[in-house]
Amino acid sequence: HHRVKNNLQTISSLLRLQARRLEGEEAREALGESVRRIGAISLVHETLAQSADDEVGFAEIVRPLVRVVEESVSSPLRPVSITVEGDAGVVPGQVATTMAVVLTELLQNAVDHAFPAAQLADQEAGGTDGDSAPGWVRIQLDRRADGLVVRVVDDGVGIPEGFDVADATGLGLTIVRTFVEGELGGRIRLVPVERGRGTVAEVWVPTNRLVGPWGDSRDPG
Numbered sequence: 106h107h108r109v110k111n112n113l114q115t116i117s118s119l120l121r122l123q124a125r126r127l128e129g130e131e132a133r134e135a136l137g138e139s140v141r142r143i144g145a146i147s148l149v150h151e152t153l154a155q156s157a158d159d160e161v162g163f164a165e166i167v168r169p170l171v172r173v174v175e176e177s178v179s180s181p182l183r184p185v186s187i188t189v190e191g192d193a194g195v196v197p198g199q200v201a202t203t204m205a206v207v208l209t210e211l212l213q214n215a216v217d218h219a220f221p222a223a224q225l226a227d228q229e230a231g232g233t234d235g236d237s238a239p240g241w242v243r244i245q246l247d248r249r250a251d252g253l254v255v256r257v258v259d260d261g262v263g264i265p266e267g268f269d270v271a272d273a274t275g276l277g278l279t280i281v282r283t284f285v286e287g288e289l290g291g292r293i294r295l296v297p298v299e300r301g302r303g304t305v306a307e308v309w310v311p312t313n314r315l316v317g318p319w320g321d322s323r324d325p326g
């Protein structure tokens with residue numbers, strides 16, 4: 106695990122060095138996002154390195170991940186509060202790694218899209234003296250007989266009408282779809298909050314990926 110961690114740090118440093126040389130804001134941001142994604146993976150490896158076997162209580166990953174996202178996005182102009190409810194139970198290291206990246210994307214989306222700049226511009230214009238309520242994001246963990254359900258719920262502007270995850274072309278949801286459906290054999294859906302405003306992003310991972318031989322499959326590194 107130490108070797109993996111060092112490799113991840115090396116990759117992050119390379120990307121940062123490269124980002125510094127770029128002129129284009131978009132390209133710099135893209136590399137910044139990669140550094141953030143690698144950060145989520147490093148976090149799981151750090152936690153796994155402290156445990157004797159290749160399994161981890163997923164909540165142990167979620168909490169530090171939330172702190173990182175909060176620190177990177179929350180500001181007086183953009184107050185976002187993220188809470189965690191429920192318990193995900195123990196998952197194999199590989200699932201924890203994959204789900205950490207997935208969760209990071211869903212959190213990033215809630216922060217990026219649920220509370221758009223228009224609201225912030227209002228505040229910046231000095232019209233209101235900070236009376237607009239901060240946005241909230243809730244992570245709900247639910248370990249059930251049929252698997253693990255992770256929901257990221259926000260009270261933001263909601264997804265566009267007729268929105269379908271299957272058609273989403275952004276990199277974030279493409280990563281989420283590939284990982285959840287391809288690697289974990291699970292399902293992802295984005296739907297409006299039933300009563301009220303906002304979006305629910307729900308990921309389900311089937312039980313057969315959470316127990317059994319996968320739990321023992323060791324990373325050759």
Ligand SMILES: Nc1ncnc2c1ncn2[C@@H]1O[C@H](COP(=O)(O)OP(=O)(O)OP(=O)(O)O)[C@@H](O)[C@H]1O
Binds near residue numbers: 262
């Ligand atoms: N919580 C949310 N609230 C409102 N809209 C959302 C939310 N999550 C996703 N969306 C919508 O889904 C689109 C696709 O998301 P996706 O993560 O794939 O791409 P992106 O965030 O635009 O770009 P990238 O992830 O590559 O930075 C977003 O542009 C946004 O319109």
Ligand SMILES: [Mg+2]
Binds near residue numbers: 210213217276277
């Ligand atoms: Mg995104």
